[in-house]
Amino acid sequence: MGGDSKYLGLAYVAPYALGLLLFTAFPFLSSLYLSFTDYDLLSSPEWVGLDNYERLFTRDRTFDKSLRVTLTYVAMTVPLKLVFALFIAVVLNYRLKGINLFRTAYYVPSILGGSIAIAVLWRYIFAGDGLMNMILMAVGIEPINWFGDPENALFTITLLRLWQFGSAMVIFLAALQSVDKSLYEAAAIDGAGPWQMFRNITLPLITPVIFFNLIMQTVHAFQEFNGPYIITQGGPLKSTYLLPLYIYDEAFKDFDMGYASAISWVLFAIIMVLTLLAFWSSKKWVYYAGDERN
Amino acid sequence: MKLTTLSLALATTALVTSAGAEDLRMSWWGGDSRHAATQAALEACGAKHGHTISPEYTGWSGHFEKLTTQIAGRTEADLMQVNWPWLSFYSADGGGLADLNKFSDTIDLSNWEASQIEAGTMNGALNGLPVSTTGRLFAFNKTTWDAAGLDLPTTWDELLAAGPVFKEKLGEDYYPFEAAALDAALIMTLYGTQRSGNPLIDPKTNSIAWSKDDFVSAIEFYGQLVDSGVIPAWQDVASAGNVPLHENPKWAAGKIAGTYQWDSTYFKISDPLGEDQELVYVDLLGQAGMKTPGIYRKASMVFSISANSDKQQAAAEVLNCLLNEPEGVSALGSTRGVPASATAREQLLSADAIQPIQIEAQAKVIEAEGPGIHPMMEFPSVRSAMQDNLELFAYGELDASEAADEMIMAIEEALEDIRS
Numbered sequence: 001m002g003g004d005s006k007y008l009g010l011a012y013v014a015p016y017a018l019g020l021l022l023f024t025a026f027p028f029l030s031s032l033y034l035s036f037t038d039y040d041l042l043s044s045p046e047w048v049g050l051d052n053y054e055r056l057f058t059r060d061r062t063f064d065k066s067l068r069v070t071l072t073y074v075a076m077t078v079p080l081k082l083v084f085a086l087f088i089a090v091v092l093n094y095r096l097k098g099i100n101l102f103r104t105a106y107y108v109p110s111i112l113g114g115s116i117a118i119a120v121l122w123r124y125i126f127a128g129d130g131l132m133n134m135i136l137m138a139v140g141i142e143p144i145n146w147f148g149d150p151e152n153a154l155f156t157i158t159l160l161r162l163w164q165f166g167s168a169m170v171i172f173l174a175a176l177q178s179v180d181k182s183l184y185e186a187a188a189i190d191g192a193g194p195w196q197m198f199r200n201i202t203l204p205l206i207t208p209v210i211f212f213n214l215i216m217q218t219v220h221a222f223q224e225f226n227g228p229y230i231i232t233q234g235g236p237l238k239s240t241y242l243l244p245l246y247i248y249d250e251a252f253k254d255f256d257m258g259y260a261s262a263i264s265w266v267l268f269a270i271i272m273v274l275t276l277l278a279f280w281s282s283k284k285w286v287y288y289a290g291d292e293r294n
Numbered sequence: 295m296k297l298t299t300l301s302l303a304l305a306t307t308a309l310v311t312s313a314g315a316e317d318l319r320m321s322w323w324g325g326d327s328r329h330a331a332t333q334a335a336l337e338a339c340g341a342k343h344g345h346t347i348s349p350e351y352t353g354w355s356g357h358f359e360k361l362t363t364q365i366a367g368r369t370e371a372d373l374m375q376v377n378w379p380w381l382s383f384y385s386a387d388g389g390g391l392a393d394l395n396k397f398s399d400t401i402d403l404s405n406w407e408a409s410q411i412e413a414g415t416m417n418g419a420l421n422g423l424p425v426s427t428t429g430r431l432f433a434f435n436k437t438t439w440d441a442a443g444l445d446l447p448t449t450w451d452e453l454l455a456a457g458p459v460f461k462e463k464l465g466e467d468y469y470p471f472e473a474a475a476l477d478a479a480l481i482m483t484l485y486g487t488q489r490s491g492n493p494l495i496d497p498k499t500n501s502i503a504w505s506k507d508d509f510v511s512a513i514e515f516y517g518q519l520v521d522s523g524v525i526p527a528w529q530d531v532a533s534a535g536n537v538p539l540h541e542n543p544k545w546a547a548g549k550i551a552g553t554y555q556w557d558s559t560y561f562k563i564s565d566p567l568g569e570d571q572e573l574v575y576v577d578l579l580g581q582a583g584m585k586t587p588g589i590y591r592k593a594s595m596v597f598s599i600s601a602n603s604d605k606q607q608a609a610a611e612v613l614n615c616l617l618n619e620p621e622g623v624s625a626l627g628s629t630r631g632v633p634a635s636a637t638a639r640e641q642l643l644s645a646d647a648i649q650p651i652q653i654e655a656q657a658k659v660i661e662a663e664g665p666g667i668h669p670m671m672e673f674p675s676v677r678s679a680m681q682d683n684l685e686l687f688a689y690g691e692l693d694a695s696e697a698a699d700e701m702i703m704a705i706e707e708a709l710e711d712i713r714s
Contacts, residue, residue: 042384071590124534150689236427236532237689238682251672252359255383255709 008243035261045258052262063263066246067156067239070267072234073242074221081217082210085165089172103173110166117229123147130154143178150239153232157240160227168213176202207286215278222271243267314344316608319366321350323357325562328629335625338614345608347373365390366598372603373613378413379595379672381421386600388419392599395420397610402618405635413593422596423617426631428473428558429591429659430480432579437571438551441472446574450485450515451579452455453552460551471552472539474531478516478688479680481554484578484588486512487665491585493703495676496669501712502705509698513687517694524552526690539567540566557655558594558631575655578662590666594631632656670712679704 030123035052037045037175092103101279113119113120126146133143146156179202187197203210234241234249241264251260318340322332329351336347350371352360358380363372365384376384376391380635394401394414401409406424415424434446439456442463447453447470456470473481483494496503519525534542536559546566555563557575565571578587597611597617616622623638628648633639642648670676676714678703687697 128533145533148529
């Protein structure tokens with residue numbers, strides 16, 4: 001590469017690199033520094049060493065509760081969403097008349113799903129006298145206190161996230177369509193049924209995509225904010241008080257930026273550990289074409 | 295030479311007393327009617343003083359967070375609407391916002407009473423001018439109460455007695471009153487203040503002024519309101535998605551027939567009611583042996599000028615126009631309640647621009663007695679300390695004594711945090 005080309009290349013990547021440094025790397029490292037300070041936004045940060053982390057792990061009952069709620073939410077949401085998205089993708093993979101319309105229709109909730117308006121709509125659907133309870137009563141089932149009962153509230157928020165399965169579904173659909181059809185033909189000749197083909201051909205071949213969706217959905221679930229913020233405000237009894245809500249409250253209601261940064265870094269560490277675990281385990285269950293293990 | 299010196303002196307004087315044409319920004323929160331009125335007022339005042347003012351407005355939700363972030367980043371508007379309790383957060387030493395005393399040549403401060411000026415003063419600096427005074431009042435849907443065959447209550451006992459009557463005469467889904475979350479915590483505060491004669495937080499010591507017994511009785515009183523069918527249970531309010539009162543269809547339909555709200559929110563709570571329904575303010579409900587009516591009264595909001603603005607003189611001209619001059623006062627009307635400025639109040643009254651019910655409500659707020667409200671009562675951490683533990687009581691997770699212990703501990707922790 002000539003000198004001019006080298007500089008031209010650098011010029012091309014400079015905007016992105018600058019943006020990354022200014023808007024990602026700098027805030028990222030700043031928050032690490034702030035997590036060791038007492039900082040209320042209006043006065044200068046004051047170094048407090050590990051005080052914030054000590055308070056977090058030894059004295060903060062709200063953090064314990066919020067962490068438990070968050071882990072429960074992730075454990076419920078991610079598997080359910082992956083299974084549901086894969087199921088719908090398999091259905092939409094059939095060549096039926098008007099299938100593109102259905103594919104679009106199933107994807108639409110994901111475009112709308114993260115919005116405030118949909119959270120408000122969800123609030124009305126699952127209200128005590130909302131649509132969902134009307135349906136239940138119409139078929140003779142007792143109405144459910146979806147948001148007011150701490151046992152149900154988190155599940156109701158989970159349903160909102162589950163409804164936004166479209167992006168995972170589209171990725172699954174693309175993966176399903178890339179599976180070599182000759183494998184199914186060979187399996188059919190050998191007498192394999194649909195379930196055997198799905199289990200022994202489809203699933204192994206789309207494991208890289210399952211792995212990708214697993215990571216992405218896990219990260220998204222840990223970052224859930226809009227639904228519980230709009231619908232339940234973390235209640236009742238903090239049963240939907242996910243860590244992002246706690247971070248927001250500490251940062252922008254109590255203006256304890258140092259402490260909020262410490263919680264953010266603990267959340268980051270949890271996501272990082274789980275991601276590393278997923279990568280480590282992927283060696284045992286993810287199949288890549290051209291892999292030496294084949 | 296003498297002529298040059300004289301010219302310079304005149305020019306300097308002119309700069310001190312009047313600003314050249316400036317591009318300013320003003321921020322506030324509110325509803326649609328306030329947004330429209332304020333924009334009209336800014337246009338009128340801008341035209342009068344030769345400035346251009348860009349409006350920056352939002353709803354209430356999130357405004358504190360936005361404004362604080364702006365102030366931290368020194369990007370706040372030149373002129374700001376600030377909630378009175380926030381003054382102690384932004385400017386505990388008086389230096390966080392501009393001292394309006396420096397603009398007393400521009401702003402006619404004689405329109406405010408000494409106590410109002412004091413409310414906006416932090417450490418000797420006048421950081422905000424009260425726009426209006428507000429207080430929590432009881433408002434009842436008289437139409438529904440009439441349908442139940444009851445007179446509007448004057449005591450807590452009468453309110454408690456109304457619960458079963460509403461159920462019997464009107465139906466199980468009718469309630470004479472409502473209170474959950476913050477409103478429940480403020481009802482609790484009122485009851486305890488009346489009983490003890492003390493504010494929950496002592497303004498002199500910045501610490502809790504109630505005994506544990508005061509907390510217990512106030513918490514138990516909340517339980518009585520629920521048990522008597524006077525207010526919907528916390529669980530039921532949560533079940534409906536915690537919708538604000540003015541968005542609650544049951545309020546609009548008259549099925550919830552009473553509330554405890556700022557008098558300045560009259561239009562917000564009366565607008566959803568049908569024309570056949572009458573909303574009436576009553577004096578604060580009382581209890582036997584109470585030591586004070588316990589009015590929760592405060593400057594509803596103040597107008598402040600940014601300490602970081604380099605156009606403070608121009609901002610002061612606009613501020614004075616909005617609060618004292620006919621053009622601004624006329625355009626703003628009563629969208630921020632009955633004005634605190636004497637001139638503005640007289641102008642609007644003589645023009646019949648304030649509804650009689652607003653004047654009546656304001657009189658109740660001004661005339662009622664009660665200990666001063668500590669700004670820390672409105673800090674989110676103090677409010678959370680009360681609401682979270684009252685919620686635990688409401689859900690049966692704690693009894694009244696345990697809830698009182700937890701509440702005291704949490705409030706003390708919050709106050710210690712704020713003090714430090």
